[in-house]
Amino acid sequence: METHEWRPMAPKDLGAVLAIAAETHPSLQESRAVFEEKLRLHPAGCRALAADFGRGAVVGYFFSHPWYYGEIPDLNCLLGQVPALTQTYYLHDLALLPVARGGGHAGCAVRYANHHAHQLGYTKQALVSVNGSEAFWRRQGFEWTQIPELELKLPAYGQGARYMVRLTD
C-alpha cells in the first residue's frame, strides 16, 4: 500500500534532502547552507515527502519561495532574502527518489505550490526545468518563456534548461 505523504520540511530532514539531491541532480549540487537558508526564509514553501504517512524515511523534497519575475537565483548561492513585493512564486527544486516516482506525488507538490501561491496572492509561478523535465512541467501547466536576460545564466542549470511560467489558478 502507498504510504508516502508530503509534510512540512524540518532542519533534521536536510541530511536526507542532500542525499536525494546528490542522486537526482549530481551535476547541480547545492550545499546544506543553501538549503538551510531556503528553509529559514520561506519554511511554508519547503516540503518533505516521507514514507509511513509522513513519519518515515524522506524519499523526496520540494523547495519554493517568492522571487522576481524573469530572474533566477544563482545556483548554490545564498538568496540573502526573499522579496516582499513581487507577483511571482518560484519553484526552486522538486525531486523524488526513483522508488517514489510515478505515484502522483510530484503533481501533488505542484498543486500545493499553486494553492500556497494563490493564498499569498502571487499571480505567476516560475521555475527552471532541468534534467529533461520540461514535459513534466508542461503537464503541470508551465510554458517555456524566453527572456533574453536569462540566456547567459540558464546554461549553469545544465544543457536544455528552460525558464517556464504559469499563471496561478
Ligand SMILES: CC(C)(COP(=O)(O)OP(=O)(O)OC[C@H]1O[C@@H](n2cnc3c(N)ncnc32)[C@H](O)[C@@H]1OP(=O)(O)O)[C@@H](O)C(=O)NCCC(=O)NCCS
Ligand atoms: C520530475 C519528477 C519530480 C516527476 O515525478 P513523478 O513521480 O514522475 O511525477 P507524478 O507521478 O506526480 O506525475 C504527475 C503527472 O506528470 C506526468 N509526468 C511525469 N513525468 C513526466 C514526463 N517526464 N513527461 C510528461 N509527463 C510526465 C505524469 O504522467 C502525471 O500525469 P497525470 O497528472 O496525467 O497523471 C521526477 O521524475 C524526479 O524527481 N526527477 C528527478 C529530479 C528532477 O529532474 N526534477 C525536476 C527539477 S526542475
